[in-house]
Amino acid sequence: MQAIKVRAEAGSDFNAIDVVNLSAFQGEAEAQLVGELRRSPGFIPDLSLVAELNGRIVGHVVLSRVALRAQGKxxxxxxxxxxxxxxxxxxxxxxxxxxxxAVARARPLCYEAIVxxxxxxxYQRFGFKPAANWGVSCNLELPDDALLAMELVDGGLAGGGVVEYPDIFRALF
Ligand SMILES: CC(C)(COP(=O)(O)OP(=O)(O)OC[C@H]1O[C@@H](n2cnc3c(N)ncnc32)[C@H](O)[C@@H]1OP(=O)(O)O)[C@@H](O)C(=O)NCCC(=O)NCCS
Incomplete structure (x- = not known):
């Protein structure tokens, strides 16, 4: 297979990313969510990545900032x-x-964990584990085992808490 190039998205990629999401998922919800994420406060441009094969965008992933709340903090x-x-x-x-x-780019940004x-x-093959192992849950309606997490630093999830996904995610869950 030709080499895959992974890079941060550019404004000129938005249509191609829509096409990837529309083809991979049934329906438009994920493509819409990606657009809404770009306009949301949690969006981090360097963590919206595309995979290019022969100059064509064939994959996309986005990591965005969410709050983990525990004991009033x-x-x-x-x-x-x-x-x-x-x-x-x-x-x-x-x-x-x-x-x-995505994980490699997230580490130097000093975030403590990914959910x-x-x-x-x-996701378990990449080192993600059930979030419940750390006492972490979230505000979406998910099957118990569908929330996974990975610490980027030791103790990054210590104390657990509730991940507060923004409302734009509710169209999916
Ligand atoms: C899930 C997805 C991103 C994987 O991309 P990919 O490039 O095929 O992944 P990789 O080639 O690195 O890994 C493939 C392996 O992932 C696993 N896999 C793929 N889709 C899976 C799924 N829906 N559930 C569980 N495992 C899955 C399989 O074990 C597969 O191994 P195989 O090739 O030996 O069968 C892609 O299939 C996709 O876009 N699916 C539709 C959208 C989606 O479900 N996104 C993820 C939402 S959680």
Whole structure:
């Protein structure tokens, strides 16, 4: 397979990212969420990444800032998603490259943890574990095992808490 290039999105990529999301998911909710995330306070341009193959965008992942609240205090962590790879290029490691790149770029930004609401079997291979292991839950209606988390620094999730996804995520969950 040709080399995959993972880079931060540019304004000129927005339409192509829409196409990736529309092709990977059933319906428009994820594509709309990505657009809404770009206009939201939690958006971090350097953590909205595209995978390029032969100059064509074939995958996308976004990490955005969300609040983790515990015992009356709040701190920022990162929420991964939506994430998508075009069906014609799936099962070739592109999703893996996107997640590895996203985690690598998140570390120097000094966030303490990443959470993700999604397929447990898929994300556990990257080191995500059930968020419940740290006493972390969230404000979305998810199956118990569908919230996963990864500490970026030791103790990053100590004390647990509730991840407060912004309302724009409710269209998905
Ligand atoms: C999930 C997704 C991003 C994976 O991208 P990818 O480039 O195919 O991922 P990789 O090639 O790195 O890894 C593929 C492996 O992931 C696993 N996998 C893929 N989709 C999965 C799913 N829905 N549930 C669990 N595991 C899954 C499989 O074990 C697969 O292994 P295989 O190729 O041996 O069958 C892509 O399939 C996709 O866009 N799916 C539709 C949208 C979606 O579900 N996004 C994630 C929301 S949580």
């Amino acid at each position: 709040s701190r920022d962590v990162l929420a991964l998603g939506p994430m998508s790879v075009v069906p014609s290029q799936s099962h070739r490691g592109i999703g893996t490259e996107l997640i590895d790149a 993700v609401a999604g397929h447990p079997e898929y």
